[in-house]
Structures are given as structure tokens and as C-alpha cells.
Amino acid sequence: MYETTYHRPSTLAEAASLFSGASEARFLAGGQTLLPTMKQRLAAPTDLIDLSRLAELKGIEVTADAVTIGAGTTHATVATSAEVARAIPALAKLAGLVGDPAVRHLGTLGGSLANNDPAADYPAAVLGLGATVHTTKRSIAAEEYFQGLFTTALEEGEIITRVSFPIPARADYQKFRHPASRYALTAVFAAQMKDGSIRVAVTGAGSDGVFRAEAIEAALAANPTPSALDGVSIDPAGMLADIHGSAAYRANLVTVMAKRAVGGWAG
Amino acid sequence: MAKVSLTVNGKALTAEVEDRTLLVQLLRDVxxxxxxxxxxxxxxxxxxxxxxxxxxxxxxxxxxxQADGAAVTTIEGLAVGDELHPVQAAFREHHGLQCGFCTPGMIMSAVDMINRLGGPLDEETIRHELEGNICRCTGYHNIVKAIEAASAQMAGLSQAAE
Structure with missing residues (x-):
């Protein structure tokens, strides 16, 4: 790891002013992606601004219509929250599938979203539920937030403060995990919202990162059961391809995972 | 440089380290x-x-x-005098190691999962919980057996204590 200067602000305002005063600063949330990247010397921020102890970024609030989670909340906290499990069980399940137990003890919702890895889990829930990403500057709809591989609507120095997830009528998350990295080779978050509309978001498969599978949404809108997807195929163009799976393999997995997710609605 | 104060295995320790120092480097090298x-x-x-x-x-x-002010427990902090922690004893009893390199991490993860989930734990749970620990010798079978046995024993102990 290259040299860096560590800062631990006690308020968001202090974090923002530290950021603007540094030449090439990065915010440090749980550090479970940023620190490995720095160890590989693939990132070399001059300054690290630790957000992990900011009380302003903590907490889970559940209302009749939404679950709002502080950006600094760890995956382990979301995975074991009885409130989240009652309101959106698929979200608690998703948090429990990130990485491994030690990673979940440090990694955070905000960190995952700010990084927007194309195989990360949380982007699927944010897009799949049409969540709103709140920041130190504004509120961003899921559709506008994700802008391609490791790219988001966040501006320099903008910090995610919390995320509001609308509570669906039913939802499930199905993940085909890479057995070594635990990242999604392909994973699908499928939801039927309280107004009856269907949202299906796919992570791990798209070459532009998380996306909504419109063909699958249309088929489920007509008939919200797994068998509705029997004839639905996804175009391999636009899918990621690497040594772990071809574009055609991932395209097929999208339908398979979507079927399982809709199957999960029953239970 | 960062001044870091920690409680490590019950002892208050302080060190001045480079900001980029990883916690493991502080524990091992300092x-x-x-x-x-x-x-x-x-x-x-x-x-x-x-x-x-x-x-x-x-x-x-x-x-x-990042760990400044925290309480840290390492593998050295588990045994009480000459008496091994039940998970350590179970790893010995069930041959849960071969070369032993991964063992400290395996045992710390095992103690954590038993603390969080209670016991006794079944094989499926243990294997799922061990996803962040890699062993290249044992094929995991005896590690899982050791944790199964320790979790059952510790559950028995905690019931006996109630």
C-alpha cells in the first residue's frame, strides 16, 4: 500500500471539508473493497476519510411504506435486523449473502453503492425496489443513480447518507455465487410492488452493471408465476463474459435466477 | 503517523504507526x-x-x-493459562488441522459463529459460516467436526451455567 493520511471526522460536515482540502481523497466506509484495492496498489488516495464512526450514517427506520437504512450500516446489521426481516425479508437475505461473515461485520450499504461493482448485491435491491439514495446534497432515484461499471451519479465529495427502500408486496433475491469470490456470477432481485407492478433487477451479468430485465418484467406483469418465464430468453449481447462464464451462460442464468426468485415469492 | 490505543487480549497497548499500517501488521510486527x-x-x-x-x-x-480505541482478541487471548479454549481443544481432539497455517483464523471464526448463533451448530451452518476461511490441507471435514463438537460442548456448558 502506498502512503496515505488517515482522518477520522466526527461529523459529515467535517468529512466534507476534509475532502475538499485534500488533493486526492477517498471516503473510507467499511473498507472491504477499498483497502484490498489499495493493498494491490490499484488505488492510491493521498487521504482516507473514515466515515465508519459517524452516528449520522447509522440506524434503521421502518414505516408502513419504506425501510430506510443509514449508509454506514453494516451488512451483518441488516442481515440480522428483525425489523428488516419483517418488512422486506429479501433485503435481509441479500445482506446475509454479501461476502463472508468477517466482511459483513465491516462492509456497509453506502460503501457498496458508492463503489457500484457490477457484481455487487445491494445495487440489485436498490434498482429492484426502486429505492431512493439520499446524499449530503440531494435525493437520487435508483434509475438515475447507477450509471455503468463502478460509475454512479455521485459528484466529487458527495456522501450517501441513507437509502429508502419501498416495502414491496412480495420479493425475493436469488444469487448464483462465484464459489471463490462470493460475488454474484448472476443474481436477480424480483419484486411485486404494492400497486401490483413488477420490478426485476439483475446484477453480476450486465456489461454496464445492474439493469432491469424488461422482457422478464413484461412476462411477469401478464402472469406473475415462474412458468411465465419459460419462453423468455435474454439477449447475450450486453452481458459480461470472462473466464467464469460466457455471455450466453450469464444470459441463461438471468432467466433461471428470475424464475427461482419468483418461485421464492410463494414462501 | 497515527497514535493507536487498543485493548489487546485484555491488556491496554499503545503504538505510533504509519497511517497505512494494517491492524495485522501492528499485531504481528509491533x-x-x-x-x-x-x-x-x-x-x-x-x-x-x-x-x-x-x-x-x-x-x-x-x-x-481504524481500530483505535477498540478491544481486540487474538488467538493468543483464547486459552486461560494452560487450559485451552473449548474450540482449541476440539481442533486438537478432532485433528482439525494439518499444516496449521489457517488454524488461528479458523478458530477465531469458529468462536465468533458460536458466540453469535449459539449451539449446537449443524454441519450446513458451519460450512456456510466458514466461507471466509480457506484451508488447503484438510478438505475441511475435521475442521467442521471440531466446530460441531465444540459448539455442542459450549451449548452444554452454557446451559449448565444458567
Missing amino acids: FGLTGTHVGCDTSQCGACVIHLDGRAVKSCTLLAA
Whole structure:
């Protein structure tokens, strides 16, 4: 790891002013992606601004219509929250599938979203539920937030403060995990919202990162059961391809995972 | 430089380290607690797992400065005098190690999962919980057996204590 200067602000305002005063600063949330990247010397921020102890970024609030989670909340906290499990069980399940137990003890919702890895889990829930990403500057709809591989609507120095997830009528998350990295080779978050509309978001498969599978949404809108997807195929163009799976393999997995997710609605 | 104060295995320790120092480097190179191992450089192997304020974390994926003020338990802090922790004793009893390199992390993860989930734990749960720890010798079978036995024993002990 290259040299860096560590800062631990006690308020968001202090974090923002530290950021603007540094030449090439990065915010440090749980550090479970940023620190490995720095160890590989693939990132070399001059300054690290630790957000992990900011009380302003903590907490889970559940209302009749939404679950709002502080950006600094760890995956382990979301995975074991009885409130989240009652309101959106698929979200608690998703948090429990990130990485491994030690990673979940440090990694955070905000960190995952700010990084927007194309195989990360949380982007699927944010897009799949049409969540709103709140920041130190504004509120961003899921559709506008994700802008391609490791790219988001966040501006320099903008910090995610919390995320509001609308509570669906039913939802499930199905993940085909890479057995070594635990990242999604392909994973699908499928939801039927309280107004009856269907949202299906796919992570791990798209070459532009998380996306909504419109063909699958249309088929489920007509008939919200797994068998509705029997004839639905996804175009391999636009899918990621690497040594772990071809574009055609991932395209097929999208339908398979979507079927399982809709199957999960029953239970 | 960062001044870091920690409680390590019950003892208050302080050190002045470079900001980029990882917690595992502080534990091993400054405090001499070499039971915590570094097996990979990619945060995947789990040989460096320690407990930070009672939760299992990878000490290679945390800056020492981030841990300032925390209570850390390492593999050296588990035994009481000559008496091994039940998980340590179970690893010996069930041959849960061959070369032993991954063992400190395996045991710290095992203690964490038993603390969080209670016991006795079944094989499926143990294997799922061990996803962040890699062993290249044993094929995991005896590690899982050791944790099964220890979790049952510790559940018995905690019932007896109630």
C-alpha cells in the first residue's frame, strides 16, 4: 500500500471539508473493497476519510411504506435486523449473502453503492425496489443513480447518507455465487410492488452493471408465476463474459435466477 | 503517523504507526502477536481473523488507525493459562488441522459463529459460516467436526451455567 493520511471526522460536515482540502481523497466506509484495492496498489488516495464512526450514517427506520437504512450500516446489521426481516425479508437475505461473515461485520450499504461493482448485491435491491439514495446534497432515484461499471451519479465529495427502500408486496433475491469470490456470477432481485407492478433487477451479468430485465418484467406483469418465464430468453449481447462464464451462460442464468426468485415469492 | 490505543487480549497497548499500517501488521510486527497469520494479499483467506469489539473481522483489511480505541482478541487471548479454549481443544481432539497455517483464523471464526448463533451448530451452518476461511490441507471435514463438537460442548456448558 502506498502512503496515505488517515482522518477520522466526527461529523459529515467535517468529512466534507476534509475532502475538499485534500488533493486526492477517498471516503473510507467499511473498507472491504477499498483497502484490498489499495493493498494491490490499484488505488492510491493521498487521504482516507473514515466515515465508519459517524452516528449520522447509522440506524434503521421502518414505516408502513419504506425501510430506510443509514449508509454506514453494516451488512451483518441488516442481515440480522428483525425489523428488516419483517418488512422486506429479501433485503435481509441479500445482506446475509454479501461476502463472508468477517466482511459483513465491516462492509456497509453506502460503501457498496458508492463503489457500484457490477457484481455487487445491494445495487440489485436498490434498482429492484426502486429505492431512493439520499446524499449530503440531494435525493437520487435508483434509475438515475447507477450509471455503468463502478460509475454512479455521485459528484466529487458527495456522501450517501441513507437509502429508502419501498416495502414491496412480495420479493425475493436469488444469487448464483462465484464459489471463490462470493460475488454474484448472476443474481436477480424480483419484486411485486404494492400497486401490483413488477420490478426485476439483475446484477453480476450486465456489461454496464445492474439493469432491469424488461422482457422478464413484461412476462411477469401478464402472469406473475415462474412458468411465465419459460419462453423468455435474454439477449447475450450486453452481458459480461470472462473466464467464469460466457455471455450466453450469464444470459441463461438471468432467466433461471428470475424464475427461482419468483418461485421464492410463494414462501 | 497515527497514535493507536487498543485493548489487546485484555491488556491496554499503545503504538505510533504509519497511517497505512494494517491492524495485522501492528499485531504481528509491533506487538509480537504472531499467532495471527497473513495467508493471502487479497482479503480472501481468513488466516488473519481476529475479534474487534467481539466481532470476527479480517485484520488485514482494516487499518490499525481504524481500530483505535477498540478491544481486540487474538488467538493468543483464547486459552486461560494452560487450559485451552473449548474450540482449541476440539481442533486438537478432532485433528482439525494439518499444516496449521489457517488454524488461528479458523478458530477465531469458529468462536465468533458460536458466540453469535449459539449451539449446537449443524454441519450446513458451519460450512456456510466458514466461507471466509480457506484451508488447503484438510478438505475441511475435521475442521467442521471440531466446530460441531465444540459448539455442542459450549451449548452444554452454557446451559449448565444458567
